[in-house]
Amino acid sequence: MRHTARIAGWPKHEYTITHYGIRSLIPNVDLRAGPGCPVCVASPVKIEVAVQMALKGKAIVTTFGDMFRVKGVNYSLMDVKSMGGDVRVVYSIYDSIKIAERNPSREVVHLAIGFETTAPSTASILLKNPPKNFHIISAHLLIPPIMDYLLKLGEIKIDGFICPGHVSTIIGVEPYIPIAVKNKVPMVIVGFEPIDVLLGVAMLIDMINEGRFEVENEYGRAVKFEGNVKAKKIMREVFKISDAYWRGIGRVSSSGLELKDEFERFDALKTFNVAVEEKYDMPPGCRCGDVLRGLIMPEECPLFGKICNPANPVGPCMVSSEGSCAIAYKHIKVFT
Ligand code: SF4
Incomplete structure (x- = not known):
């Protein structure tokens, strides 16, 4: 391998890269993690709406484990639970439905996060006529627009992209192609075993050396060119694409999913009219934004490990097991 390249990957790749010491095997490749940890980039305003709903006793709020600990503006949902708010951690949106069925006199609001991998589950639930007291806050985000945005931003030169294998099982290969061609940056869809990452990097280096700006699929055992047609159809039925705020990055056009008008009765943001100011991003001194943008x-x-x-995360990248800071902390000996 003769090329020095900076290649951006995603949190699940970041775990593999760090855990298996892949950076030390290919020191001439500068591997950076992209902003693909949904907890890290979730809008603090949407978290704050969930916080306020639980704090004011307007609803039972449900969410996934990692979201429980991330602060909105002042509090996390965990803080609110300790103050007596009814917040429940669920393993899937189906658990939230069961909570709504068992509590017909209460409103239940699910803080729905994740990328194209989890959005189909949210959509499929809403198509199955859920209980009237069930609502969601859609914090779903889309991966290809943020890749395009980072390339356009040009804060660091990215020579190639490792595309997320799990997201690609849903969206397929096609959405990456115009971004690769327009930005002249090759991409490889990569699985999450160490051999996947090494092979994906080798494929990228070949394309960089040959001046090809194509999208190749290393993860063919799981990703079809067309993706998961049924999941994409379900998403299209329920959601419309909207601009979205990514914490640490900013507002990115066409990078989020909002409920279509015919599903707005499930939209907690419209049903409950909880207004919060869009004024908060990262805690003082925290450089999660710079980490997320590579x-x-x-x-x-400067705050890392100090x-x-x-146990005491300052920023969102130290909260989730998919956060780059949490991954680094787990694997890198912390200095004094
Ligand atoms: S180490 Fe902590 S404060 Fe620093 S960027 Fe990571 S999460 Fe933010």
Whole structure:
């Protein structure tokens, strides 16, 4: 391998890369993690709406484990639970439906996060006539627009992209092609075993050396060119594409999913009219934004391992097991 390249991947790749010491095997390749941890980039405003609903006793709020600990503006849902709010951690949106069925006199609001991987589950539930007291806050985001945005932003030169295998099982290969061609950046859809990552990087280096800006699929055992046609159809039926705020990055056009008008009765943001100011991003001193945009490695944040650690996370990248800072903390010996 003779090319020095900076290649951006995603959190599940970041775990593999860090856990198996892949950076030390290919020191001439600068591997950076992209903003694909849904908990890290979730809009603080949407979290704050969920916080306020639970705090004011307007609803039972449900969400996934990692979201429980991320702060909105002032509080996390975990903080609110400790203050007496009815917040429940669920393993899937189906558990939230069961909670709504068992509590017909209460409103239930599910904070729905995730990318194209989880959005189909949310959509399929809403197509199955859920209980009237069930609502969602859609914080679903889309991967291809953020890749395009990062390339356009040009804060760091990215020579190639490792595309997320799990998201690609849904969206397929096609959505990446115009972005690769327009930005002249090759892409490879990559699985999550160490051999997948190494092969994906080798495929990218070949394309970089040959001046090809194509999209190749290393993860053919799971990803079809057309993706999951049924899941995409369900998403299209329920959601419309909208601009969305990514924490640490900003507002990115056409990068989020909002409920279509015919499903707005399930939209907690419209049903309950909870207004919060869009004024908060990261805590003072936290450089999660720079980590998420690939500008720095987690260890370069002055708070890393000092006042910020998984037990006392300062920023969202230290909360989720998919956060780059949490991954780095788990694997890198913390200095004094
Ligand atoms: S180490 Fe902590 S404070 Fe620093 S960027 Fe990561 S999460 Fe934010």
